[in-house]
Amino acid sequence: MDPVSFNVGGKIFQVSRYLLKKHSETMLGTAASSGYSSPEPIFLDGDAAIFAQVLIYLRHGNITLPVTISKDMFIKELVYYDVAIGPGSVKSESEGRFMLIENQTRVLEKINENLSVLSKFDPCFQKIIKNLSVLSTFDQCYGSQFYSGYSEEGMGKLADDIHRKLHEHTK
Template sequence: MLDLNSSDDSSKRNSLKDPISLNVGGEIYTTTLDTLTRCRDSMLGAMFTGQIPTLRDNCGNIFIDRDGKVFRYILNYLRSGFLDLPDCFSELTLLRREADFFQIRPLLEEIRRYETSVPLGLRGGPLGAILIVKVDSKVRVLHFNLRHGPENYELRTCSVRAFTVDLFCTWRAFLALLCERFSYKTTQGLTSPNPCHPRQNRLKLEWVPRPDELPQEQYDKQNYRGLTVSSPEATWSDDIVNMQCSPCEITDMQGFVEELLKISLAEGFKVDLVTPDPTEILTCTSLRLVKS
């Protein structure tokens, strides 16, 4: 059973005494209040200065529902001020996501420096990880009425191209990264795709770009959605790194493959097989990459 302590209860805040025991995703850590509040403007700083309510498990440990194994590197950074990672560290993407969740900005900057200083093949993820991509597209013909007045309708015909991409990757964190970078464009705004079979390391993307001759109303009526990709760009001000993303719409399969290659090559993958023509990678029907 978890107990919720109100952040307005000053007596609860004052009752925090060293050492403090944490249960992070099932992993137990013991540390000090000074360490946890080292970055006052972080989420951890807010939790342990009483600005955010905390949960306790049935053993009295403060409970945080995040990845417990990666948290050790976050805690060690707060203790020492240094990012110490083992050789061939394979979960850099997950560590970056956790550091972003806890809003520890100095740690995010250290991760950025680590990424730029370590060779691509060692930036994270298991060596030998395989990414298999299969792409397909089909043309569909739509017939719709275009209204010009109360009783004036014109029958129109329009062709749309529907794209489908099936991805399989033995490194699940990479699929999670793709879900962060690619988004569906819908009437409700941008939404993130989810792995269709998270336990089977699979992700499926389906989208239909809207041609100019198809009215937005008819496009929405078909429940079509577009696909965008966001490329994070780092900007610096007062020694603080800010990550900004500018979504760009994917209008054809060549554009998707190009963006996918940018992301996968940056994470240490190398092209292993292209079908049907290795010299025409952007127009391939299937693609295999291996992390080496």
């Protein structure tokens, strides 16, 4: 089937009529079903980067947005194009990173709490608590900007990088 062309933010997008007809209830689907066939692209007043993500959403029914695109702005664009939004179908990469950091913080707090109890009975644990205090200070100084480049699988590398950074700092 011949594609329908859209001009969004000065960028031309060619979209199959098949995809648009699957979403006939949307503003974009209406363009495909109206029999529009012109050599000129249909002008849409919007952001090209977000529109590209809208097309991905239409193709797959869900999306994980890159950190460069605001979830709120994306949802506003979906509403603008009359696209139905399924529960939990729009996620953001930044949400996952924030949750990872939040979980790490909770784990460190729990470990610190348990070690505080143990240190009352064993002097070796007092040394461990001092090291945890250093790690906590490191987290406060470097925080999410340091952790953001690490996935859950990369936590071993993160530990090595923290050790290296602390070693550099104490020289």
